[in-house]
Amino acid sequence: MSQEPAVRPRKQPVQARSRAMVETILDAAARILIEEGLDDMTTNRVSERAGIGIGSLYQYFPNKQALVAELAHRHKQETLAAVKEVTFTPDEPIQNIIRRIVRNHIRLHSVDPEMHIALARELPRLGVMDWHEELNHDIYKSLRKLFDAHPLTAKYANPDLVLFILRTSVEAIIHKAIIERDSDVRSGALEDELTRLVSSYLV
Amino acid sequence: MSQEPAVRPRKQPVQARSRAMVETILDAAARILIEEGLDDMTTNRVSERAGIGIGSLYQYFPNKQALVAELAHRHKQETLAAVKEVTFTPDEPIQNIIRRIVRNHIRLHSVDPEMHIALARELPRLGVMDWHEELNHDIYKSLRKLFDAHPLTAKYANPDLVLFILRTSVEAIIHKAIIERDSDVRSGALEDELTRLVSSYLV
DNA sequence: TCAAAATACGAGCTATCATTCGCATTTTCT
DNA sequence: AGAAAATGCGAATGATAGCTCGTATTTTGA
Numbered sequence: 001m002s003q004e005p006a007v008r009p010r011k012q013p014v015q016a017r018s019r020a021m022v023e024t025i026l027d028a029a030a031r032i033l034i035e036e037g038l039d040d041m042t043t044n045r046v047s048e049r050a051g052i053g054i055g056s057l058y059q060y061f062p063n064k065q066a067l068v069a070e071l072a073h074r075h076k077q078e079t080l081a082a083v084k085e086v087t088f089t090p091d092e093p094i095q096n097i098i099r100r101i102v103r104n105h106i107r108l109h110s111v112d113p114e115m116h117i118a119l120a121r122e123l124p125r126l127g128v129m130d131w132h133e134e135l136n137h138d139i140y141k142s143l144r145k146l147f148d149a150h151p152l153t154a155k156y157a158n159p160d161l162v163l164f165i166l167r168t169s170v171e172a173i174i175h176k177a178i179i180e181r182d183s184d185v186r187s188g189a190l191e192d193e194l195t196r197l198v199s200s201y202l203v
Numbered sequence: 204m205s206q207e208p209a210v211r212p213r214k215q216p217v218q219a220r221s222r223a224m225v226e227t228i229l230d231a232a233a234r235i236l237i238e239e240g241l242d243d244m245t246t247n248r249v250s251e252r253a254g255i256g257i258g259s260l261y262q263y264f265p266n267k268q269a270l271v272a273e274l275a276h277r278h279k280q281e282t283l284a285a286v287k288e289v290t291f292t293p294d295e296p297i298q299n300i301i302r303r304i305v306r307n308h309i310r311l312h313s314v315d316p317e318m319h320i321a322l323a324r325e326l327p328r329l330g331v332m333d334w335h336e337e338l339n340h341d342i343y344k345s346l347r348k349l350f351d352a353h354p355l356t357a358k359y360a361n362p363d364l365v366l367f368i369l370r371t372s373v374e375a376i377i378h379k380a381i382i383e384r385d386s387d388v389r390s391g392a393l394e395d396e397l398t399r400l401v402s403s404y405l406v
Numbered sequence: 407t408c409a410a411a412a413t414a415c416g417a418g419c420t421a422t423c424a425t426t427c428g429c430a431t432t433t434t435c436t
Numbered sequence: 437a438g439a440a441a442a443t444g445c446g447a448a449t450g451a452t453a454g455c456t457c458g459t460a461t462t463t464t465g466a
Contacts, residue, residue, distance in 0.1 A: 054455080107409060176367075256444055
């Protein structure tokens, strides 16, 4: 798998100052996106806030969409870098496995949560509906593996639906808890309760 | 409780034809909002699709925001009309109660689900963050009551978090299932599984 | 050193969109 | 009928935002 282009800069910055400028632009864009939303993130405002000329911005980003795409691309890379797939052996206590999966997913959402929230809020209308799905891909794989490896699978008439319910609820709860229940996230209470939710439903 | 104004039409249509026109406008707006999103729902396009003049639109809606507000307002009214709060007595089997709450919530989302999805997608950036919360208010009340009435409450160290987890997961699962798992919704499989999820977690 | 390449700039072009306003048509009511 | 009220209309306006392009400045490297 090669890196996704994410609509690359129209020109690669080669000198140090121009590379720095690209970072400055992205920082400014990120702040505005988070604080005021995509509509108020005009290219002129970004350049103003970054303290550079609007022309310079377009030297490296062919259009506004490319700017957003690059922000999303970077967020995805940072996020995925922080998470590794959960591995386990079938004889391991299932509680432990579930807890590790949950913990991993919480960590996934803890990387720059403000950007995560902003992207989740703004990207759907750009037709990037599968962004979230893609980000959560590893979690889904872990859950799927747990599901296939453990004998408990056989119990369910509709394992597909069960899996859907699990990943949807885990994802939504963490997503919302990051915003509304920071203390529970930090204290580990969320991890405990989520583990309990998944365990009790599954076993 | 009086009807919320929702930014009322600048002028009340009194003749039959003008009242019909307001409906036509709202229908056109709804279709475009659902199919193409808020950005592409320009007032001129709405008037064109409705087959009326742009000036006529502004006779009854002071601005675009009022148009969207009226769509949201109507959706909310239709939705709430379809749901009544779940009542029960403490000695009733908890499984039954949970099932009725779940069923009610599924029905809540089954009223014009396309509009529901569109509003959930577009409203957050208009600062209407609590729209969803408000819609689900009755469900929350039901859950809260169940929680307070039943002795099982005492078991939990952090009942607030438990309630948060329940309402978030139930809400998210139904919301997503309406889009992605229509057959499971219709067959009742979703109701079964959700009931099981809540029951097993709670008891 | 000095010319070529890279970088930076921002006034202004173009397109889009919400909204207005003066006028035409239809309905109401006496 | 016929005047007044209600309704309907759409070209035009004003504002905003994405983006371009000619020019000025800085860096490179021979």
